[in-house]
Structure formats: structure tokens, C-alpha cells
Amino acid sequence: MMRRPFVQQSPMPGFGLAMGITMTMLSVVVLLPIGALLLKGADFGLANIWATVNRERVWKALWLSFRLSFMAALFNLVFGVLLAWVLARYRFPGRRLLDAAVDLPFALPTAVAGIALTALYAPNGVFGSVLADAGVKVAYTRWGILVALVFVGLPFVTRTVQPVIEEIDREVEEASATLGASRLHTLRHVILPMLTPAALTGFALALARAVGEYGSVIFIAGNIPLVTEIAPLLIVIQLEEYNYDAAAAIGIAMLLISFAMLLAINLIQIWSRRRIGYV
């Protein structure tokens, strides 16, 4: 039997050049640095990594980061689908403006968002003073972190779900209505399953973004150890003390948990696509 060649014959030129540029840049910019992190971890040893991560301060920070990121992504999932529905289905004055505003969190640098949210929710800020009268403290608490994470993850679900809603065939809904289903029943059993794969993609992107988020969070978090200290900040603290081993250990732990989460979401996605027979 003949071995399948690496690249199939094609009249198109430039495979060597394009692949060469791709692999060189990918290696220098992404693969080599990630390899260096893993190498550093291997050098430090599994036992030492575990000893570094297995401290109350690190566990609390990791737990805080992942829990709040999950909550923020969940909020963005619900609000994002609502927003996508409104933007795709309804026509009202200012819709274009609203549509553009969804992308603002992508356009605003995280440090800018961080100081703006802090000013807004600080006890003397516009929202903060109102909330303070109601006895709610947002800035420098976990709620503040949640607000920042919701901000940075806001566009993902809307931007993945919106095109799917626009492509839905109205006939499907009409058939459902003809067969006597109420509008709510149609939305729940006909529309929602079609949106699930795209919504999960958006959820995963928002979650991944929130877990690694640093710039917008550190200003509003207050950064109190064991209470409002996020995992990326721990890495920065270790680096400022030139403790590269510990920084690498926490970095590897974060990478592993992120990949495990993304893998789980991918599996759910494959399952939900298969369930409704949609590729």
C-alpha cells in the first residue's frame, strides 16, 4: 500500500512558502513560549508544582477566578441570547447603534474599562453612591470582579448567536404554530435547540476570556488576599518577586484547568449538535 503523502498534489503554487511562514511564526510566537512554560514546569518537578499550588491562597484565587468567570459567562449567555434575538428580529429606532454598542467591550482596552468601572461603582461614583444608599457595595468586592467579567465577555454570545437567528427559516416557526404550539412552546422546543451550539460556542469564548482576564479586574477588585485576589494576579505577584518557578507552576495549573473546561464544553457542543442533527 502506498503511503498517503503529507500534502496532496495541487496546481496551486506557494505551499512551501505559506507553510514555512506559518510554522516559523507559530513556533516563535506561540509554541516556543508555551513549550518554555511546560519545560520550566518539568524542570521544577510535579511535586514542587503541587506544593506551590496546594496552598490556601492559590486555591482560593483559582476557585474565585473560575467561579466568578462561570457566573459572568452564564449571565452573558442569557443576556447575550436576548440581545441577539432583539437585534436580529426586531426593527426599532436606534437598532444599528445598539448593534454597534455590543462590540464596545472589544474596542475598549481592558485597562480603560477597569478604571472606568471602578470610578462608576466606587462609593462616590454615579452607580456606587446609589448602591451604597441601598447598602450594596460593588467596587473592591467580588461583585465588582463579576461586573468587570460580565463587561469583557458581553459580545461573545451575541455575536455567535445573532447570525444563526438571522438564518432560521420562518417556515419552521410557522409549521410549529400551525400545529397548535403556543409561541412560548415554539421558542422553547423549536428555536432554542437550534441556537444551543452557537450559544455554547459563545459561552466557551466568554468563559475563556473571563478566566484569563487581568486588566479590567485588578482595578475594581481591591486585590485582598484570600478574598478578592484572582489567579492571574498571583502570577504577576510571583513574577514581581522574581519567583519564576512558582509563577510557572500557577500558570500551568491555570492552563490545565482552562483546557479541561474547553474540552468539556466542546464535548457538550458535539453532543448537542448531534442531538438536533445540525452540523
Added chain:
Amino acid sequence: MSDIPLPPASLRPAAAARRFRAPTDEAPATRLVLILLAVLGLGVLVLAPLATVFAEALAQGIGAAVESLSDPQAWSAIWLTLLVAAIAVPLNAVFGIAAAWAITKFDFRGKAFLITLIDLPFSVSPVVAGLCIVLTFGANSLIGGWLVAHGFPIVFALPGIVLATMFVTFPFVARELIPVMIEQGRAEEEAALTLGASGWRVFRTVTLPNIRWALLYGVLLCNARAMGEFGAVAVVSGKIRGQTATMPITIEMLYNEYMSVAAFSMAALLAFLGLVTLMIKTTLEIRHADQLAAQRRH
């Protein structure tokens, strides 16, 4: 249908006289509530922070804001940010075009794996990205030590900031181009080749015009993120005032020194650049929707 005469209005059932609502529409009240929720939610979550940036920058009048931006350190930060973007974005555009060409015009083993690797930076925290760069090119590492010994330091200098920025913006251009180029197929390029055009000419006169708007779109996204990157740059830059402090880093330093007007003035400048990007992007989406991948990405 129109030649069938309608019964006089007095004989029509009362229900038909009301506005017709399709069974696939929500009730007007539901519609209104959903629209209000969307407007209110976006207003509180997104527009209020944006307004705060400009309000705080102008808290002591426009004079104070302009004055804080004309400080030499502010100038050096603005210059550095533009320089980093001017190096990192074109490099990533070249990568994006090369990767999209290899992936969409050829069939080879491990293609899906390659796409996964290109997307990898999206799931890595910017801080971890910065850490990776420090571990690879820092003075204590093998490569970094050699480079420093030969007078070419990477970390705590411009090359490190460029590398960190490239890492976090790495997939942007490739991700925009790949779906567009898959959709356009290979037929046009193959026809040009048959007619005797050289490979470079095919790319320049056939492929490039077909992908130019998607390319511009990817470059815009890449540029917005490149100018605003904070986490990765904070780790690799060393935050040396007037030398390696980019605009986002300077915002942090000013803010931590309680120089609110100066911090927010620089933030307002960055936000303004972001808004311009957003405007160009929205215009592109309206004018060239047919050629952009964003509408189909999921």
C-alpha cells in the same frame, strides 16, 4: 387575489379590524419589554462605563486633560503604543495571509490540528502569555541569555512587548480570512494559473482583491487589541517610565498615583481610538457584509 371584493367594513369581524399579528411574532408588549431590557442592559453595562471615561477626563476642564497628555512621558507612551502596533499588526497580517493560504488552498494532514494551534492564544490568559515570553526570552533563559550577551535584550524592551502583543492577537487575521477563503474556493486561482499567471501574480490580482475587506476587518480587530493589550505587556515590559510603558501601562501607573485626570485623559484617548476602529468596522460590516466572515462565524 386583489380582484375578490372585500365585504364592507361594517360586515367584517371585529378581530380582523385590529392589526394583524403573525403567529411567529411575539406580542407587542413582550417585544417592548425585550427591547427595553436590551437597551437598559447595554446602557448600564457598556455605555455608562464609556461615558464615565470621558466625564472623568474632563472633570477639571478640557485644558487640564490636554495638558496632562502633552507631558513628555505621555508622549513617549503614545509613541511606543503606536510603534508596537505598527510592528505587530503587519507581522500578524502576513502570518494570517500565509496561514489562510496554506489551509484553504491545499489539503494536507494535520490541518485541523494546525487550526487548533492557531486558535490556542484565545484560551491562554494574557498574563500567562507574558509569563511564557519571559520564560523563553528572559535573561535567565537559554535563548534570552545568549541574546542579552550579544546586546539584544528582548524582555523589558521593545521586542518583548511586540512578541507579547503578537501572542495575544495571533489568531485575529487568520480567523477572519480562513472562512472567507474556504467559501471562495480555488476555481478563480486555478483559472488564472491555467492562463499562465505566476503564483505571485495570482495572489496579487485574484486572491487579494477577493479578500481585501475581510483582511482589513481582521487587521482592525488585531490593531484594536494590540493598542489596548495590558496583561501580557504588563508582565514583559518591566514598566520603565518613558521607555517601556505603553499607553495602557501608563494609565495604570497614573491611576495608582491618584492622578485621576491624567489617567482618564489617556484612557479617553485610547477609548477614542477604539471608537474610531469600531466606526470603520461597522461601516465595513454594512457595506461589505457579503465578503466578511463575521456574519457567519459560529
